[in-house]
Amino acid sequence: MPARSLEPTVAAHARKTGSRTRDDKYYSKVIGRALDILAILRKQEQPLGLADIAGHVGLAKSSVFRLLHTLEVSNYVERTAEGAYGLAADLRLWGDGKRVTDLVDAAMPHMRALSREFGETITLAMQFDNRIEVVATLDSPQLIRMANTVGRILPPHASSLGKAITAHLPDDVVERLRRSYGTHRFTEYTITDEVALKQEYERVRTQGYSTDAEESVLEGCCFGAPITGPDGVVIAAISLSMPKMRLRDKAMQKQVVAAVRDAAANTAAALTRT
Known part of the structure; x- marks a missing residue:
């Protein structure tokens, strides 16, 4: 630009x-x-x-x-x-004069709790105008792990964090994100069809969480949940990423999803108190 x-x-x-x-x-x-x-x-x-x-x-x-x-x-x-x-992240503002570090501070205790419980990579991302960007991450201590980097720009169509945020944005903002990032096919599982992507966003809104089932990286899976600001508008998302081989069964997936959603809800509650 x-x-x-x-x-x-x-x-x-x-x-x-x-x-x-x-x-x-x-x-x-x-x-x-x-x-x-x-x-x-x-x-x-x-x-x-x-x-x-x-x-x-x-x-x-x-x-x-x-x-x-x-x-x-x-x-x-x-x-x-x-x-x-x-x-720098702590100088960027959002909402009613809040800093990005206010979001990170609110989320970090719950990110650490997720990390202790599951031993996997936990990531926090936020929407900035024409992009969705990683603002905090806790890497898994395990040798084989999914990794993330602060400052990384996330695909709105092929990552759990991107989908968790994009699904709740107005159509014009969604279109701006897609124009900025594109709909690149990372793997054979990446959703690039416009109709299928709209259905995916609807599914995210309905179920309250998002998934990345080898859509950005083969053999990787990720579960994300949206975080609302004090005004009730989705501003960010939190996720847990792990190698597919460690996702044992549907029961474990259900446990992970519930924990990620709780972390997102607790972060949102903490933001209203700051």
């Missing part, structure tokens, strides 16, 4: 200094430029590359890189595997 012009954002930030303009002898230009970068990244729907950020702030890439590196080391920005930059 092309970066939109953010010159008004930077100008607005400058105006907020009131009568003390950037010509003020006490004004730190270095700190001001760093704040400009944070203001730019806050307005973006996805991470920006170094060249884009340098263009927005009107500085050489070498100067912007030093600022970004300092912000990254100080945990104000995060860099993706592709080298793009975005706000």
Whole structure:
């Protein structure tokens, strides 16, 4: 997605200094430029590359890189595997001014409980505009395991977390997610047909949980449940992932699903108290 012009954002930030303009002898230009970068990244729907950020702030890439590196080391920005930059998770906001870390803090005790009970990988994901992104994960201690990574963008059609969230979103948001990610076929079990996918989302809404039955990775299975915010709108999901060989039978699946749904419900309840 092309970066939109953010010159008004930077100008607005400058105006907020009131009568003390950037010509003020006490004004730190270095700190001001760093704040400009944070203001730019806050307005973006996805991470920006170094060249884009340098263009927005009107500085050489070498100067912007030093600022970004300092912000990254100080945990104000995060860099993706592709080298793009975005706000650190605890600076991103959702709902009524809540931070992503509020969600992680609410979910973590219940994620740990799931991890202790089953010894499998537990993951928390959240919707951000045009993507569904992993914001916390607890890896399984077992040698053979399913793994996840904070910052990973999840397919809305082929992951339990993606489906648990997408199934509850308005049609226009669902279409935006699908346009952003596509409907890539990961395995022979991936659902790519539009009609079948709509039926899958309906099934998720009806049963209150989602599954990934080797749809993103062969021999892997995953169970997810949606998390609602204080306003009752689904904002995130929690999941348990495991190798198919350790899912013993239907009784165990039922036990896992019940535990994941309880963890999601308990997280939602904790959010209403924050």
